[in-house]
Amino acid sequence: MSKQLAHAFRVLPVAAVLAAGTALAPAAHAAPERPAAIQQAVRLAANPYERGPAPTEESITAERGPFDIEEIDVPAGSGEGFNQGTIYAPTDLSQGTFGAIAVSPGFVSPEAWISWYGPRLASQGFVVMTLETNSLLDVPAARGEQLLAALDHLTGESKVSDRVDSSRLAVMGHSMGGGGSLEAAADRPSLQAAIPLAPWNTNYDWADVRVPTMIMAADNDFIAPAGSMAESYFNNLTAAPEKAYLELNNAGHMTFNSPHTTIAKYAIAWMKRFVDDDARYEQFICPAPESGGDIAKYTGTCPTG
Incomplete structure (x- = not known):
């Protein structure tokens, strides 16, 4: 030649x-x-937002994903609207910036109880901030405000702001933190995804939520009963462009506070599909997973675009 x-x-x-x-x-x-x-x-x-290799059942259920990460302490006073927390962030910037996720614990629950989501999600290609709430007694609306404040910190003055794509943000939370993630999704429709975990909230009207939302619940939850809370919230997500409901089998309210393969698998798949617009992860949520094993019930829409 x-x-x-x-x-x-x-x-x-x-x-x-x-x-x-x-x-x-x-x-x-x-x-x-x-x-x-x-x-x-x-x-x-x-799709310029794709991060990491093509997923497999082994990769999505692994304790760590393909990205090396670092842990950064966020002390009290670091930003406005939230207390303190921890950032988990990929160290490899060769693939560009990452979507970001803020995670809130539940009522009278410390950050430590939801800290396992940090490295689990971050190593799959996200910047994650887990929160210590302003007060252990904060109601869901306050937790929702803190989740949004944490995202604003990540994209603004945080040490990892140059790693975060401010257009690709999401929220998660457990119990009242899960109720808070619904509040955050209702307040900020520009979010790309929300995952309430065993959510607790006295508000049942989520018709204003226009964010792809996966609600996870537990069949033996006596604090935030799946049928009267999580499933009802899911049914009232009438304007959400995509939604899913996953109910864990033989699980309780506190199941979400310890590492759990099925919780992690579907959280990763949902975040990848909607924060990263990564259709390679659609295989895990569409067609809907069948009941059995850890899954007592699963229902939801299949992504439409």
Whole structure:
């Protein structure tokens, strides 16, 4: 190949190179398989928010994902509208910025009880901040405000602001923190995803939520009963563009405060699908998982775009 032709191939867009490669292939033989680097370039051109390798059942259920992370203490007084917390963030910036998730604990619950979500989610390609609430007695509305304040801190003055894509933000929370995540989703429709975990809230009207929302519950929850709370909230998400309800089998209210493979799997899949717009994770939520094992019940919409 001449230097002129080689230079032309280097400056052509990826799509043109692929087309040229196909055209130059001998008619009697199939075009060669695309090299992995080109496949990745084509994928990222279609979705610039994709982070990490293609998922498998093993990768999504692993205790740690493919990204190395660091843990950063956020002491009291670091920002407005929240108390303190911990940031877990990928250290590899070669793939660009990441979506961010704020996580709140429940009533009279310390940050430590939901800290396991930090490294579990961050190592899959998110910046995560777990919160110590202003007061252990904070009601859901206050927790929702603190979740949004934490996201504002992550995108504003935090030490990892350069790693966060401010257009791709999400919230999670357990119990009253789960109720708070519903409050946050109602207050800020620009959020990309919400995952209330065994949510508790005296408000049942969530018709204003326009954020893709997955509600998780436990079949033996006597604090925030699945049928009268979580499932009712789910049914009232009438304006959410996508929604899902997952009820754990043989589980209680506090199940969400310890590492749990099924909780992590579906939280990762939901966040990846809607925060990163990563259709590679759609396989885990559509078609709906069947009941059995850890899952007592699952229902929801299939992503439409």
